[in-house]
Amino acid sequence: KCAAADSDAAARPSAGALRDAADARDRATRDAADLRRRLDECEGDLKGLRIHKEDAAKARDEAERKLREHDARVLRAEKSINDLEAAADARVAAAEQKIRELEAENAAQIGDRVAAAIRGERLKIEREFRDELAAARAQVKAAERLADEERDKRRKLHNRVMELQGNIRVMCRARPPRAGAPSALFPREGCVKIRQPEYCDDADFEFDAVFDPTSSQIEVFDSVRDLVTSALDGYSVCxxxxxxxxxxxxxxxxxxxxxxxxNVRAIARVLEAASMRSDGVSYEPLEISMLEIYNEQVRDLLRPPGAAAERLEVATATGESVVKGLTKQSVFTADEIEKLIAAGARHRAAGAHALNKDxxxxxxxVTLYIRGTTAAGDALSSKLHLVDLAGSERLDKTGATGDRLTEAKAINKSLSALGDVLTALASQRRGHVPYRNSKLTYLLQDSLSGDSKxxxxxxxxxxxxxxxxxxCSLRFAARAHDVALGQAKKNVAPAPR
Ligand SMILES: Nc1ncnc2c1ncn2[C@@H]1O[C@H](COP(=O)(O)OP(=O)(O)OP(=O)(O)O)[C@@H](O)[C@H]1O
Ligand SMILES: [Mg+2]
Known part of the structure; x- marks a missing residue:
């Protein structure tokens, strides 16, 4: 009996243990309430941010609509100038013809009165023509000023929307099929559907934009036009x-x-936009460099003709990725850009394999370096990287052996390193990001690390x-789409005061 009572006592929790349990329960209830409150706050913030983003996008659309109207007005005004000039030319020509006819008729017969009348008529025509032309020019100037203001507004709004969205944009472009019916469908804007005959379901992917095989180079470029010009505001763009x-x-x-x-369109656009800036930023001449990463070695594509392809080193000590000894060339015209990039492309390593002969x-x-000074005297510096990656490939499909196999392995290794970097950036715990696992990620470190677009x-x-x-590619891209790079930041350093 006694032993049974002892075991009962052992089984019953002591008063102290009950108190501890009650305390723990109270603490847990408090923590839960606290967490719920923070969750509510976060949801509130998120809602605010969404509304903010929607407002900014609406305002941008409105600015774009206005810009289109102004562009149309400028076009109309320019056309009316042309019409006026043509009409005035015709009137002046008619008057001159009349003079010539009268003179030919008989110079002696033309009295002073007739000559004066002709001169008067001529002066009148010229005066009217000048007035009309001046009015039309003023109209065009005003329309251009308004268009500039709208362009400025649109640029700022685009930057704001990008800042709020803050992650990597991903766009899909599908090439025309080489043979047979295409295996991709484009059911709606921003969506690509891949048919999988061996499975029941088709696979759908959503991106910021999807370009079907009929899309032109201009349409594709239009989708990045605003992004590339934001490099002029000090954002690094990749x-x-x-x-x-x-x-x-x-x-x-x-x-x-x-x-x-x-490549060429983006750099030409930045060049053009830099020359049109009306807000007092003065830019240094834009410079271009062009390199390739071949078998994990960095090589200068703008090296002088005939020079050996030396292996260059990358340094990131300053927080910025710098390739030591890389050629940089100033560019001033679209023609120069075209020639320079074509020359660089000729230096690039290419080879034929079973799937692509080039x-x-x-x-x-290709990197464009932008440096300038704002109206307030602040230093502005940014880079525009344009990267054409080597193809991801299945080694069995390309039939690679020997050197081709070594190349293919280096390519696949660096692409998977890029995937790892994007995954690390996407993960909630932003701990270690393995930039150093390949030359590609090491070099792009300053463009994939949060303060860039x-x-x-x-x-x-x-x-x-x-x-x-x-x-495989679409899944990789969908992962990249989820990467939150954080808010893009301008690289503008205040002027020394
Ligand atoms: N949108 C397109 N419209 C028409 N032709 C295209 C399109 N895209 C690619 N091609 C053609 O397909 C071929 C292969 O394209 P390209 O060389 O650009 O492939 P790639 O992705 O760079 O391949 P790799 O990784 O092997 O370098 C080329 O002949 C190119 O002209
Ligand atoms: Mg290629």
Whole structure:
């Protein structure tokens, strides 16, 4: 009996243990209430941010609409100037013809009165013409001023929207099929659907934009036009093309001579926008560099003709990725850009394999360096990186052996390092980001680390044979789409006071 009572006592919790349990329960209830309150606050913040983003996007749309109206007004005014000039020319020509006729008739017969009348008529025509022309010019000036203001507003709003969204933009471009019916469908804007005959379900992917095989180089460039000009406001911008070999990365970035791609158009656009800036920023001449990463070695693509392809080192000691000894060239005109980039592209490592006879066997990075001083005297510096990655590929499909196999392994290794960096950036705990695992990520470190804007084109083939690779690329891109780089920051250093 006694033993049973002892065991009862042991089984019953002591008063102290009960108190502890009650305290723990109270603490947990308090913590839960606290957490709920913080959750409510976060939801409130999120709601505010969403509304803010929607407002900014609405305002941008409105600014764009106004800009279109102003552009149309400028066009109309220019046309009316042309019409006026043509009419005035015709009137002056008619008057001169009349003079000539009268003179020919008989110079002696023309009395002073007739000559004076002709002179008067001529002066009148000229005066009217000048007045009309001046009024039309003033109209054009006013319309241009308004358009400039709207452009400025739109630029600022675009930057604001990008800051609020703050992550990597991802756009998909599908190339036309080489043979047979395309394996991709484009059911609505921003969506690509891949048909998988061996499964019941098709796979849908949503991106910031999707370009079907009929899209032109201009349409594709238009989607990055605002992004590239934001480099002039001090944001570093990185645009890269990712995808299976033969999927159209080089076509998108470089493009054939008669259908130039993003590289030349983007740099020409920045050059043009820098010359049109009306808010007092003065830019130093823009400089370009061009390099390739081949088998994990960095090589200068703008080296003088005939010079050996030396292996260059990358340093990141200053927080900025710098390639020591890399050639930089100033550019002033669109023509110079075109020639320079074409010359660099000729230096690039290429090779034929079973899937693409002009396959790029290296990653190429064209960089535009922008430096300037704001009206307030602040120093502004940013970079625009345009990256054409070498193709991701399945080694068995390309039939690679020997050197080609070494290249393919280096390419795949660096692309998976890029994937790891994006995954690390996407993960909630922003601990270690493995930038050092490849030259590519090491070099792009300062453009993939939070204070920059990044855009990835995922290029895909629409051939039925390529469906597994297409799905692989789209899944990689969908992961990149989730990366939150945080808010982009301007690289503007205050002037020494
Ligand atoms: N959108 C397109 N419209 C028409 N032709 C295209 C398009 N995209 C690619 N091509 C053509 O397909 C071929 C392969 O394209 P490209 O060389 O750009 O592929 P890539 O992705 O750079 O391949 P790699 O990774 O092997 O370098 C080229 O002949 C190119 O002209
Ligand atoms: Mg290529």
């Amino acid at each position: 645009i890269f093309a990712y995808g299976q070999t033969g999927s159209g990365k080089t076509y998108t970035m470089e493009g054939p001579a008669d259908k130039r791609g993003v 396959s790029s066997r290296s990653h190429s990075i 990044a855009l990835m084109f995922v290029n895909v083939s629409t051939d039925a044979d390529d469906v597994p690779e297409t799905l």
